[in-house]
Amino acid sequence: MSAPSRFDRGHTDDLMTFLSASPTPYHAVANAAERLEKAGFRQVAETDAWDGTSGGRYVLRGGAIIAWYVPEGAAAHTPFRVVGAHTDSPNLRVKPRPDTGAHGWRQVAVEIYGGPLMNSWLDRDLGLAGRLSLRDGSTRLVNVDRPLLRVPQLAIHMDRNVTADGLKLDKQRHLQPVWGLGDTARDGDLIAFLEDEAGLARGEVTGWDLMTHSVEPPAYLGRDRELVAGPRMDNLLSVHAGTAALAAVATSGAGLPYIPVLAAFDHEETGSQSDTGADGPLLGTVLERSVFARGGSYEDRARAFAGTVCLSSDTGHAVHPNYAERHDPTHHPRVNGGPILKVNVNNRYATDGSGRAVFAAACEKADIPFQTFVSNNSMPCGTTIGPITAARHGISTVDIGVAILSMHSARELCGADDPHLLANALVAFLQP
Template identity: 75%
Template sequence: MSTAAQQAYFDRTHSDDLIAFLGTSPSPYHAVASAAERLEKAGFRKVSETEAWDAAPGGRYLVRGGALIAWYLPEGAGPETPFRVVGTHTDSPNLRVKPVPDTGSAGWRQVAVEIYGGVPLNTWLDRDLGLSGRLALKDGSARLVQLDEPLLRVPQLAIHLDRSVNDGMKLDRQRHLTPIWGLGPVDEGSLIAYVAERAGLAAEDVVGWDLMTHDIQPASYLGRDRELLAAPRLDNLLSVHAGTAALAAVATSEGAAALPYIPVLAAFDHEETGSESDTGAQSPLLGNVLDRTIHARGGTPEDRARALAGTVCLSSDMGHAVHPNYPERHEPGHHPVPNGGPILKVNVNNRYATDGVGRAVFAAACEKAGVPWQTFVSNNAVACGTTIGPITAARLGIKTVDCGIAALSMHSARELCGAEDPHLLASALKAFLEG
């Protein structure tokens, strides 16, 4: 076993906790609850958007749906003190339950689903799927629900009935992705009644739902030396977990009271569909939080302008490792590899927000943390994805840098990364938040 492999095999505390986090976070709402639990253990307290905020030192967080904003006020923070923001997102591509979920065909009971985000459709075939999300109740409250059991399955057509399947599978998003969950005639109301019962509720009390499927196979280490991590929702719960761990570590460190910046974690929802929601990066959510913390400290518009002028955001999202079976799809001079450390994501057409100055900020954080880092640039002939980075930069006018870690199978029902990279990313984020 190589030295790097030995380190990945034995240094598992962070990745073990990531596996636990993924297991309790099958939906954005659960991811927020899991992150909030970790922050509360670090001394953070929950605040409400409808109540006045004070300026006492310490950690705070707020939750809005599938989004979470958390921050730590050092003792010496003035109204002009700039912020250090780690930006992430809580949502992942999947299959989501439609408003009228009960359907069926040819004697099968099925569940009507809508495709959320950029899904490689074939990766959801022949997987045992559970259900998770939230139920909206008559009294205005919401109840989280997580059913980690094999309830649903999208069965693939047998090769005997489609001999050309290996020549290129064609899946119709409406007809071919409807999961089965039993036999018999369509029973209207049965799915929500079942979910409500499992949540300890009466079906008539449920007036709305945001439910989605998730692969019930747990995350696990992979490979001869267990140096890889195979898991669902790495994009982008790995970054949410890393950002949460980094913020908690900074807030509980010996030097927390004297931090030169105000460290912030912004975990948005709906990045996979464009961020256009009240919990997405295009909303005023983060800006409002930063403004309110400035105002609570007696800040003026001048103080706000000064604070944001010195603010930097690291947008942390998954990136692409070089694929051994498709190396031609990657930029020849930039081949990020698993366990090679975080990646700096660059695109001159502003699909990523990184520029030369941002590169220096990222490099300084990695050097301070003592972690290696890599650079990702898309092949010129392959369209580049994007992140919350450019949105955040444009929305708030703050310096923003895009980073992440290298992975394979992005957006698949199950993704793959190096087992050491999550800890290396968290270490870099902590160093960045410390300033």
């Protein structure tokens, strides 16, 4: 990967393409897998026996992907270098009985996923995408990427105090999108519509995992195009950077003292407790099977894990020009200032001093700056997959990311240079 430059926006252009093509975790991992396939990786099934030969492999499970590259001659006890991220973002997700409506409006029943900035979903043209489960046991991805749904806000004439008192939204009553007109809701209409969109026969879909997304594409912003506005940067920005870094390392031809890994999980926004979340066994199982496939013992597994380091990459908060008092007074991460190192002494982030040294070395090797983020002491601190990964697997973990504004909005904002800077840091970490 070339040295970063303000005028080298190829990586950021590609990120914008990735964001547009990945409205759901299922699409994100499919797109990451396609990029890794082009770099020589091949998919392996969890139900098959694995071999220990060199090369790139990946496992897909739902909205999660674990990919790794075994260098030629890697010993069974070779440690791993892991880039961790998550594929999910807060949004509105379709309920099991989606067809509803009132007063001549046809609506889709949705449930709130994670912690979205709910006002950012109002009066926005929304598409619908996700995973369809079919009668024969297979699945099919679907993406209606055009204006289909809208959550209309109440006119100010009927809420005269909204400007002074602030917008108050009831999650059940005020966020159900409209998608047409009709006196009554007809059960099965939405799924029948999606079967048509996916080219499936009526009645073929027996299950679904569907969610809304803004159809407005990512775009450069500002006089000098120094900023990027777009959806799902938290945390597809890191998934994209990790995928690019792993592919670059695997195709570099350089000797590797570690086994580089990308671990992108689902359900981080809701606590990571699922079979595809960071608090599940997926990562540990894959790493263990890699050790055993190369003829390793439990002792080799213990040695490999003891020498493993994970960079948990997730977006963080850039200093907000209108709310600077909400930030720590001596830690003001800026967009286009390079990736951020996240620190919290109460272990909301997993970074410690030795982890800081690992990340600092990677940034020094990549010749890029980095910044540090801590929360204002008077405000609660968010968390990531970092502490979960460290505690569940006994792996040294460091929390990092890119500073953005409007986190958890339907449309977030980052610096145009930072995605490339992050990817360069990850390359240097995976290939020390």
